[in-house]
Amino acid sequence: MSRIELVNLRKEYGNVVAVNSMDLTIEDGEFIVFVGPSGCGKTTTLRMIAGFEDPTAGDIRINGEVVNEKEPGDRDLGMVFQSHALFPHKNVADNIAFGLRMKKVPKDEQARKVQEVSELVRITHLLGKMPAQCSGGESQRIALARTLVTEPSNFLLDEPLSSLDAKLRRELRAECDRLHDELQKTFVYVTHDQEEAMTLADRIVVMNQGKIVQMGSPMEIYSNPVSYFVADFFGNPAMNLVEGEFVAGANGLEFHSSQFNIPLPGKFKDATPGKGSLGIRPENVTIGETGGGASINSEIELVEPLGKDTLLYFGTDADRPFVAVVEGTQEVKRHANVDVGFPDDAIFLFDANGDRIR
Ligand SMILES: Nc1ncnc2c1ncn2[C@@H]1O[C@H](COP(=O)(O)OP(=O)(O)OP(=O)(O)O)[C@@H](O)[C@H]1O
Ligand SMILES: [Mg+2]
Known part of the structure; x- marks a missing residue:
C-alpha cells in the first residue's frame, strides 16, 4: 500500500513561486504524469516528494504520515533522473547492485536480484560492460534497473527519456508502461511531452506557473479541456x-x-x-x-x-x-x-x- 498526498504544497525560491498551493492525492498503484511547459514546477514538486527540497509551506504525506522531516532514503521512493549518472569505473552489474550493497544485502541475494531486474528491463547482455561502452538507451535502462532493484513502493521519474531519440523514446515508453503493469507500484512521471503523458498516464496532472490547472484521465483532458491553455497543450x-x-x-x-x-x-x-x-x-x-x-x-x-x-x-x-x-x-x-x-x-x-x- 502506498498513497502519496500533497497538501497545500508550496515552494518559493526568493521571489519565484515555483509551486503554488498544490493539492493532490496519488493513489496506490496509480500512474500519474505531471505535464506542463518548462519552468512550471514539475521537477520542484518531484524533488519535494523525494525529500531533496524542503517545502516552503504545506505537507507531503505518504500513507497518511507527514514525511516533510524524513530523509530521502527513509521515504521508500525510487527516483530516476533525466541525467542518469552511472559510476564510470564500475561495470553495469556493480552499478545496479550499488543500492543493495549500501543496504548490506548478502552477496548471493544481490546477484540474484541484479539478474532478475536485468531480465525485466532486458539488459542481461550488458551486465559485464562498462558504462562508457553503453548507448544512451542502454544507460537509461541501467538507471531504471538500478532504481528497480531496491524495490521501492513508489517510483519518481523526471523526464527519464528526454535524452533519447524519437524511436528509442517510444520503445522505452512502452517499457515503462509494461513495468508499471507488472510491478503494480505507484509511478509519478514528469514530462513536458503531451504525447508521452497521453500514452502513459492513468491520470494526467496539467501544471502551469506552479499550479495544477487540470487533472483527469487522458481522454478527459483531451475531450474536455478547462481552458485555452490545456486545449492548446494536448493534441497533434x-x-x-x-x-x-x-x-x-x-x-x-x-x-x-x-x-x-x-x-x-x-x-x-x-x-x-x-x-x-x-x-x-x-x-x-x-x-x-x-x-x-x-x-x-x-x-x-x-x-x-x-x-x-x-x-x-x-x-x-x-x-x-x-x-x-x-x-x-x-x-x-x-x-x-x-x-x-x-x-x-x-x-x-x-x-x-x-x-x-x-
Ligand atoms: N534551485 C533553484 N533556485 C532558484 N529557482 C529555482 C530553482 N529550481 C527551480 N527554480 C525555478 O522554479 C521554477 C520551476 O522550476 P522547475 O525546475 O520545477 O520546472 P520544470 O517544470 O521542471 O521545468 P522543465 O520542464 O524545464 O524541467 C522555475 O521558474 C525555475 O527557474
Ligand atoms: Mg524539470
Missing part, C-alpha cells in the same frame, strides 16, 4: 484556436474573426458577447459535407499527405493556420474550394481570460 496537430469576438446576431450569438464569421450553436446563447476564441480539433472539422453545424466555403491552401491521414491548411496568412485532418484515401486538391464544417458538439469557446465557456 494542435486544436485550431481562432481569436475573435462573440457578437449578438439576429438569430443568436455569432463568432466573428479576421478569418471567418459563423453562427454559434444554441447552447452558447447565454454567453456574454465580447472578445474570446473559438476552438475545434482538426479531426472534427468536416470537409465537403455538412456535419450538422455551421460551415464556410474556403480554399485549401496547402495539402500535406502523411499516409494514413492528410492535413489540409486554410488561412495560412493568419497567426496560426487552420488545419483539418481527412483520411489519406480522400481525394483533395490544393486550391480547391471546399465546405469547411464546424459540427456543433465539436466547438469549444474560451473567454478573454482563456477560461472555457460552456
Whole structure:
C-alpha cells in the first residue's frame, strides 16, 4: 500500500513561486504524469516528494504520515533522473547492485536480484560492460534497473527519456508502461511531452506557473479541456484556436474573426458577447459535407499527405493556420474550394481570460 498526498504544497525560491498551493492525492498503484511547459514546477514538486527540497509551506504525506522531516532514503521512493549518472569505473552489474550493497544485502541475494531486474528491463547482455561502452538507451535502462532493484513502493521519474531519440523514446515508453503493469507500484512521471503523458498516464496532472490547472484521465483532458491553455497543450496537430469576438446576431450569438464569421450553436446563447476564441480539433472539422453545424466555403491552401491521414491548411496568412485532418484515401486538391464544417458538439469557446465557456 502506498498513497502519496500533497497538501497545500508550496515552494518559493526568493521571489519565484515555483509551486503554488498544490493539492493532490496519488493513489496506490496509480500512474500519474505531471505535464506542463518548462519552468512550471514539475521537477520542484518531484524533488519535494523525494525529500531533496524542503517545502516552503504545506505537507507531503505518504500513507497518511507527514514525511516533510524524513530523509530521502527513509521515504521508500525510487527516483530516476533525466541525467542518469552511472559510476564510470564500475561495470553495469556493480552499478545496479550499488543500492543493495549500501543496504548490506548478502552477496548471493544481490546477484540474484541484479539478474532478475536485468531480465525485466532486458539488459542481461550488458551486465559485464562498462558504462562508457553503453548507448544512451542502454544507460537509461541501467538507471531504471538500478532504481528497480531496491524495490521501492513508489517510483519518481523526471523526464527519464528526454535524452533519447524519437524511436528509442517510444520503445522505452512502452517499457515503462509494461513495468508499471507488472510491478503494480505507484509511478509519478514528469514530462513536458503531451504525447508521452497521453500514452502513459492513468491520470494526467496539467501544471502551469506552479499550479495544477487540470487533472483527469487522458481522454478527459483531451475531450474536455478547462481552458485555452490545456486545449492548446494536448493534441497533434494542435486544436485550431481562432481569436475573435462573440457578437449578438439576429438569430443568436455569432463568432466573428479576421478569418471567418459563423453562427454559434444554441447552447452558447447565454454567453456574454465580447472578445474570446473559438476552438475545434482538426479531426472534427468536416470537409465537403455538412456535419450538422455551421460551415464556410474556403480554399485549401496547402495539402500535406502523411499516409494514413492528410492535413489540409486554410488561412495560412493568419497567426496560426487552420488545419483539418481527412483520411489519406480522400481525394483533395490544393486550391480547391471546399465546405469547411464546424459540427456543433465539436466547438469549444474560451473567454478573454482563456477560461472555457460552456
Ligand atoms: N534551485 C533553484 N533556485 C532558484 N529557482 C529555482 C530553482 N529550481 C527551480 N527554480 C525555478 O522554479 C521554477 C520551476 O522550476 P522547475 O525546475 O520545477 O520546472 P520544470 O517544470 O521542471 O521545468 P522543465 O520542464 O524545464 O524541467 C522555475 O521558474 C525555475 O527557474
Ligand atoms: Mg524539470
